[in-house]
Amino acid sequence: MTILPESDDHFHQLSQAGAYEWSYFDGLSDDGEWGFVAIWFRGVPMSPWYSAAADRALRRGEPLDPLRHCAFNFSLYHRGRRIYFALHERGGETFSTDYRTADVSFGGNAMYANAIPAGGTYYGLSVDTEFPRQGSRVVGEIAIRSERQELSQLFQPSCPDEQHFWVPAALAGSFTANLGLWRFARGTQRISFSGRAYHDRNFGTVPLHHLPGNWLWGRAHFGERTVLYFDVARGFPKHQFQRLLLLEKGNILAESSSIEVAQTTQQKSAWGIGHAGGFDVAGNPVAGNPDVGLTIAPRWRVDSGPFYHRSIQSIAVRQPGAQTMAGLGIGEVLRPGRLGVGWIRPFIKFRAKKSQ
Numbered sequence: 128m129t130i131l132p133e134s135d136d137h138f139h140q141l142s143q144a145g146a147y148e149w150s151y152f153d154g155l156s157d158d159g160e161w162g163f164v165a166i167w168f169r170g171v172p173m174s175p176w177y178s179a180a181a182d183r184a185l186r187r188g189e190p191l192d193p194l195r196h197c198a199f200n201f202s203l204y205h206r207g208r209r210i211y212f213a214l215h216e217r218g219g220e221t222f223s224t225d226y227r228t229a230d231v232s233f234g235g236n237a238m239y240a241n242a243i244p245a246g247g248t249y250y251g252l253s254v255d256t257e258f259p260r261q262g263s264r265v266v267g268e269i270a271i272r273s274e275r276q277e278l279s280q281l282f283q284p285s286c287p288d289e290q291h292f293w294v295p296a297a298l299a300g301s302f303t304a305n306l307g308l309w310r311f312a313r314g315t316q317r318i319s320f321s322g323r324a325y326h327d328r329n330f331g332t333v334p335l336h337h338l339p340g341n342w343l344w345g346r347a348h349f350g351e352r353t354v355l356y357f358d359v360a361r362g363f364p365k366h367q368f369q370r371l372l373l374l375e376k377g378n379i380l381a382e383s384s385s386i387e388v389a390q391t392t393q394q395k396s397a398w399g400i401g402h403a404g405g406f407d408v409a410g411n412p413v414a415g416n417p418d419v420g421l422t423i424a425p426r427w428r429v430d431s432g433p434f435y436h437r438s439i440q441s442i443a444v445r446q447p448g449a450q451t452m453a454g455l456g457i458g459e460v461l462r463p464g465r466l467g468v469g470w471i472r473p474f475i476k477f478r479a480k481k482s483q
Contacts, residue, residue, distance in 0.1 A: 128289075128291045128292070128293055128359050129283060129284075129285040129286065129289045129291070129292050129293070130281045130282055130283060130292075130293050130294075130295065131282065131285075131292055131293065131294045132278070132279070132282050132294070133248075133276065133294065133296050133297075135292070135294045135328070136150075136229045136240075136294050136296040136328055137224070137225075137226060137227055137228055137229055138150070138169055138224045138226050138231060139226065139330055140226055141169075141170065141193055141330065141332060142190075142192065142193070143193075143332045143333065144181050144184040144185050144189070144190060144191035144334075145170070145172075145177075145178075145181030145182075145184070145185065145191065145193075145333055145334030145335075145337070146170050146193045146330075146331065146332050146333070147168070147169070147170035147171065147172040147177075147193060147329075147330060147331055147334075147335055148168070148169045148170060148193075148328070148329070148330035148331075149166050149167065149168045149169075149172075149328070149329055149330070150166065150167045150229065150231060150238070150326075150328050151164075151165075151166050151325075151326065151327050151328065151329070152164070152165045152166070152238075152250070152252060152269075152271065152324065152325070152326045153165075153324065153325050153457055154269070154271070154300075154302045154304065154322055154323065154324040154325070155322050155323060155348075155439070155455055155456070155457065156320040156321060156322040157321065157322045157323070158322075159439070159455045160205065160206060160320065161203075161204065161205055161304075161318065161320040161322075162203075162204035162205075162429070162439065162457070163201070163202065163203050163204065163269065163304065164200070164201070164202040164437075164457075165199075165200070165201050165236075165238075165252055165254065165269070166198075166199070166200040166201075167197075167198075167199055167222075167231045167233055167236070167238065168196075168197055168198040168199070168200070168216075169193055169194060169197050169222060169224075170193030170194075170196055170197075171196050171197070171198040171216055172331075172334065172335035172336070172463070172466060173214075173335075173434070173435075173466065174196060174198065174214075174216050175466075176196065176216065177196040177216075178334060178335075178336055178466045178467055180196070181334045182334070182467060185334075192219075194218075194219035194222065195218050195219060196216060196218070197216070197217060197218065197219055197221065197222035197233060198214060198215060198216040198217070198233070199213075199214075199215050199233040199234065199236045199256065200213065200214045200215075201213050201236070201254055201256050201265060202429075202430065203265060203306070203308070204429050204439070207426060207427030207429065207439055208427065208429065209429045209430060210308075211258075211263055211265055211308065212258065212430075213256045213257065213258040213265075215233070215234070215256065217233075217234075221233055221234045228240060229248075229250070229296070229328075234255070234256075235253070235254075235255030235256070236253065236254055236255060236256055237252075237253045238250060238251065238252050238253070239251050243272070245275075246274065246275030247272065247273050247274045247275045247276075247377075248272075248273045248296075248297060249270070249271070249272055249273075250270075250271040250272075250273070250297070250300075250326065251268065251269075251270055251271075252268065252269040252270075252271065253267075253268055254266065254267055254268070254269065254306070262310060262311030262312075263308065263309060263310045263311065264308075264309045265306055265307070265308055265309075266306070266307045266309070267304065267305050267306030267307055267318075268304070268305055268306075269302055269303070269304045269305075269306075270302060270303050270304075271297070271300045271301070271302040271324045271326065272300060272301050272302070273296075273297035273299065273300035273301075273324075273326065273377075274299065274300075274376055274377045275377050276295075276297070276298065276299075276374075276377035276378075277377060277378045277379070278295060278298075278377075278379065280379060280382070281295070281372075281379075281382075290331050290332050290333045290338060291329070291330075291331040291338060291359070292329070292330050292331065293327065293328070293329055293359075294327060294328035294329075295327050295355075296326050296327055296328055297324070297325065297326035297327075298325060298326075298327070298346070298353055298355060298372075298374060298377075299323070299325075299348065299351075299353040299374055299376070299377055300323065300324035300325065300326060301321070301322070301323055301324060302321060302322060302323070302324035303319075303320075303321040304318070304319065304320055304321065305317075305318075305319050306318045306319075322348075323348035323353075325346055325457070334466075334467070335463045335466060336463045336464050336465070336466035336467035337467070338463055340359065341460070341461060341462045341463070341464075342357070342358070342359050342459070342460070342461035342462075342463065343356075343357065343358045343359075343458075343459075343460055343461075344356070344357040344358075344359075344458065344459045344461075345357075345423065345440055345442065345456055345457065345458030345459065346456050346457060346458075347440065347442035347454050347455060347456025347457075348454060348456070349444065349452035349453070349454045350452075351375055351376050352373065352374065352375045352380070352444075352452060353372075353373070353374045353375075354371070354372065354373050354374075354421065354442060354444050354452075354456075355370075355371070355372045355374070356370065356371045356372075356408075356421065356423075357369060357370055358370075369384065370382070370383070370384055371383045371384075371408065371419065371421065373419055373444065381419045381446075383419065406421075406422070406423040407420075407421070407422050407423075408420055408421035408422075419444060419445070419446055420444070420445035420446070421442065421443070421444055421445070422442070422443040422445075423440055423441075423442050423458070424440065424441045424442075425438040425439070425440045425441075425458060426438070426439050426440060426441055426455070427439045433465055434461065434462050434463070434465035434466055435459060435460060435461040435462065436459065436460045437457065437458070437459045438457070438458050438459075439455055439456075439457060439458075440455065440456050440457065440458045441453065441454075441455060442454060442455070442456045
């Protein structure tokens, strides 16, 4: 994986069969009551239709335009439970971007970004999505403000054979959400909440399910500080984080790599994927950085499927001579290889809506 700067926070004109790109946003309210996830896709690696089409195109040596498979995903969480989920997949006729900025739209769901004069970025998310199987619809606005970041020590030149890229565009943002949730026989409920937000971008040039390994990722905010951990190489459940970051106001306070992790609570399983197991990181000093300890305890599994789990986590950060920081965050386990398994694809279809 190659890490790229904020200047790459825009959709790229990928044309390879199975190529993909997604722009991801999430947020948790300060009291932990509410949360959301919003994702725009061009080439949808989590779609059974796209993963199957990519495999066919590669097998036959045929082209496959990722723009023929675009999508928008929105999830809303309340008190550790998902109360709304929609994944709409369509062709490129409803997808729009200029490939120069982060701005994107899919039907009535749009995002635009503006630079803040004092530094940082403002993101405006406009949501208008429904899912008939749930008899519900969400309409509203989410405003995200991200401070200026200084992450240059993470960036590296891309290898000629690199296949996956990550853009950590806004790791420590704040948000305000004003939404209307309509549900059949219940009418419309107005929801307003605020808290800390996160935004990144991922894209790749081969089908996601062709990449080796599994993914383990999570983040949490503590006032002006943010912790982020991930492993996209060795993967779960080998209990080793590829990278751990601790930031304050967009600046890196500590960074560690290849961190050994101890499991502290019993791991459970759903769909054959481990989840709800706690982790403890004793610390891995790096020259010039403090020794950082980390304890992760998943609280609620809010999304679950045959290839991934998403959970609300309790995360505590320990530093020598400093008070332990603790808060709630979001974590995810992803097994991309399962997206290419034939018997799993029908189960994924039940969770998606495809419009011709």
